[in-house]
Amino acid sequence: MTETTDEQNTKTAPAESRAAADGPLLKVRGLVRHFPITKGLLKRQVGAVQAVDGIDFEVYPGETLGVVGESGCGKSTMGRLITRLDEPTGGTIEFDGRDITHLSTGGMRPMRRDVQMIFQDPYGSLNPRHTIGGIVGTPFRLQGVEPEGGVKKEVQRLLELVGLSPEHYNRYPHEFSGGQRQRIGIARALALKPKLVVADEPVSALDVSIQAQVVNLMDDLQEELGLTYVIIAHDLSVIRHVSDRIAVMYLGKIVELADRDSLYKAPMHPYTKALLSAVPVPDPKRRTERDRILLKGDVPSPINPPSGCRFRTRCWKATEVCTTTEPPLVALRTGHQVACHHPENAPDQAPEDAPK
């Protein structure tokens, strides 16, 4: 993967053909997670943090879905919901054709083999009291899987797979750097050969140079093992590097869902456009050419989100219809869905109330 740009261009094609052949690996419909706010002695519910408020998407085998959004937009909650670390308030999650929305811990256990998670904080996700061998070997013990040649040999193979030495087997997490720890976390996630790996901000706690290593490692492993990824991040360059398709989230909703190239070349949602314009340009000559969109104000509270379109309070194109009607997520082009009344790079959806 020395020529990364070539690699990226060819990568979308097989993913799409595979997608066409099989059904989606993960299918999410109307997923909702509200965290209740209670008050008083009787724990009366006075409101709810609408962390995830009705999202739909699919993940196809072999592809990488990137999820971006500001802090607090619900992307991590979404990740915890699809791995069932959290209980959804509403909606359905189908994995491999099976409804796993409200499976109990026991019912979920066999599925755990196929859905694994890579965590954000490499310092928090490894138990400091266990050896690396113990940590990477835990999935085998918990699932009662006896790999060929024994657990120890398989763990050492996994360590080698992620670029660590098998000699590290008896060491403890505190003896490793952040990047190495994240590799250990990846080895653990891959131990049971999962179909779907959900990575919640897998590189945002790492140094920039180490970020590239870990991202490339994940890329290579996807090729090698045919993994499907859902990668959650707030870093647009990371997302651009790894994703086949990208979902942009804002305040608990998906506002745009499109192929990577389509999204980066012609973003339709004003929020996506603003996000992309915020990516720093490394070339000072080109820096003056682009127009940077500065969003005004803060993200509204998810306890009391705005009516209609949730982005309207900060949108420069907002009109009357945005206040009254919530824009549905519709495909305005093949493989490019957007939830906006007045999209960029596409015909206006509410011409009778178009912005001047």
Add this chain to the structure above:
Amino acid sequence: MTAPIETTGAAAEAQPEAVLEGVPSKRIEGRSLGQIAWLRFKRDKVAVAGAIVVILLVLIAALSRPLQSLLGLDPNEPNQSLIDPNTTLPLGDFGGMSADHPLGVDPKFGRDLLARVLEGSWVSLIVAFGATLLSVAIGTVLGVVAGYYRGRVDAVISRMMDVFLAFPLLLFAIAISASLQGGAFGLEGLPLHLSVLIFVIGFFNWPYMGRIVRAQTLSLREREFVDAARGMGARGPFILFRELLPNLVGPIVVYSTLLIPSNILFEAALSFLGVGIQPPQASWGGMLNQAVKYYEVDPQYMLVPGLAIFVTVLAFNLLGDGLRDALDPRSR
């Protein structure tokens, strides 16, 4: 992120190989957190001194009966020849110190004080260790369960702790010891007194342990390794005892070593009040109880058990403080 990742791709590719090559051919020895704590503990001279005294005390207590016969002393053998029949005080200076009785004898009976202090040492330590073990066992299990499951389970356990902490422990201890004097549960005499002391002290001290463990668990359960274990399909007991408990060992060990001296003092206090170990069985608190009557004329009698308690409590406290510094998770 100031530069797009693509530009660093080639450089990053070389890294995994470099990591492999950099591995020395000799076996890599991992150092566990326990080993690191031990290295840190060794540097703390005061704590090491405390540990040595504690080890000596435990050895003395465990070997107290053989030591007594080795020295040819009997804690319950009266020596009326050493007592002034008019004042009932020991004959001679310093409470009747002599080659035969290095720490002197007690008034009224003339029993050897060294033998009695030795005899009292195992009583004190067995009660303190037993009671601590009981508190730690109950406190740890209930604390970790309350902290992990939260909600109603936590509410019930926490209110239980409040009830126990609001209990007038001393009055209860006096009442229960007094009412069981005759014998109960098929036990009588010394075994009964020991069990009652262990039960009373241990059973009413667990909420302190429980609160510490619960608080630590509350913060630990939010760490991502707990989510990771759940994500692999771990059940509650696995998370409680395999993931959380190893991380609680530090505070539990520290608090236990600090609980032991307070239990020694409590045992002494109960025996002093006459509801703990009953005479003629020697115990440090019981000796103090009797010494109170004589302290103006025979201070030696009070000094011996008093010093024994003082040294023991100090040694355990120094050890506990040293362990706390060595195991402190914040300096990791």
